[in-house]
Amino acid sequence: MWEASRSSERILRRLGATLVLAVMVFGLSLGAGAQSARLLDAPRAAGTVGERYDGYAVARGAVSPDLATLIDQVNAERRALYQQRAQSEGVPVEVIGKIYAGEILKSAPSGTWFLAENGQWTRK
Numbered sequence: 001m002w003e004a005s006r007s008s009e010r011i012l013r014r015l016g017a018t019l020v021l022a023v024m025v026f027g028l029s030l031g032a033g034a035q036s037a038r039l040l041d042a043p044r045a046a047g048t049v050g051e052r053y054d055g056y057a058v059a060r061g062a063v064s065p066d067l068a069t070l071i072d073q074v075n076a077e078r079r080a081l082y083q084q085r086a087q088s089e090g091v092p093v094e095v096i097g098k099i100y101a102g103e104i105l106k107s108a109p110s111g112t113w114f115l116a117e118n119g120q121w122t123r124k
Helices: 002-029 032-038 041-046 065-089 093-105
Strands: 049-052 057-059 113-115 121-123
Touching: 032 065, 041 049, 049 093, 057 065, 065 093
Parallel strands: 049 113
Antiparallel strands: 049 057, 113 121
16 A cells, blocks of 8 residues: 555656646747647637647637638647657656646636536636
């Protein structure tokens, strides 16, 4: 039992370190991806694009083909970053996506809709 507790403690410390790294590198690691994500600010503020609990953007209803392409591009860039971070930290990619989702929530413009894991939408 003591060994299981130590193992859990190590995992929590590693996840804490991952959160700190996520905060520090959120805008920097994406490089051009951060710029393309900023292109979503106006559609997010208008409510046509939302953010999910797993760190990915999602269309809220019908959107133009150009906006759909931008959402796909931003999500591909995020997915690549999440996979890289997960591999380097030795944690599941889903954990990284959820950490980044929290940072996206903090930095998103007012009016942005967020889809929780339970399927409920809330607006910032």
